[in-house]
Amino acid sequence: MLHRGHQGTDGTGGGELTVPMAWLYAEYIADEVLRTGDLMPPTSFEFRAGRDALALTIFLSDTDGGLPGIRVVSQLDTWLSLTAYDQPWQDWVRERLAQVAAEAAERGGPAPDLELAEAAWRWLEETELLAPDLNAVPGGGPVTGEDDGPKVWTPAWQLGLPLGHLAIHLF
Incomplete structure (x- = not known):
């Protein structure tokens, strides 16, 4: 017998598989949105970072457990506001993960x-x-090609x- 991940089981250990449907659905939506935008090759680490960040946003913004039944278009504004540059997204993720863990x-x-x-x-x-x-200062050094500018190591979520x-804007 399969159970949806957000429904849980009775904990009797009867060999039942709990399927993480809400996370898989969030990841699917994120993948489709990124593929539609065609911003990065789907095999790149940058694509994975975008997919995971967007999947977390989608999954954690689902406060009533209705994710598999949502209409994506109706949620785009919510996801845009959560991922906006001036928002403390990483703090929100930590808080929501803690809330979801407490509920579980x-x-x-x-x-x-x-x-x-x-x-x-x-x-x-x-x-x-x-x-x-x-954040590099423009004109700080010679640039011979588009990939030759200054680079820094950046946490994946920041990319x-x-x-x-x-x-999401391009979707």
């Missing part, structure tokens, strides 16, 4: 959706990608978040 603990059942969301957040926080230095935000 109260239910006492397995939380595979939460486990996948936490794994995505750990990857986004702990992984650094080499990216153009957007993925604006990529996801832009992809």
Whole structure:
């Protein structure tokens, strides 16, 4: 017997598989939005960072457990506001993950959706990608090609978040 991840089981250990449907659906939506935007190759780490950041936004903004039944278009403004440049997205993610974990603990059942969301957040926080230095002073040195500008190691979420935000605009 399969259970949706957000419904849980009775904890009897009867060999039932709990399927993380809410997380898988959030990840699917994020993947489709990014592919539609065609901003990065789907095999790149930048794409993964964008997909994970957007999937976290989608998953954690679902406060009533209705994610698999949502209409994507009706949520675009919410996702845009959460991923906007001037928002403390990483603080919001930490707070929402803590809330979701507390709710899962109260239910006492397995939380595979939460486990996948936490794994995505750990990857986004702990992984650094080499990216153009957007804070570099213009004219600071000779640039011979478009990829030769100054680069810095940047947490994956700091690359993925604006990529996801832009992809939502293009969707």
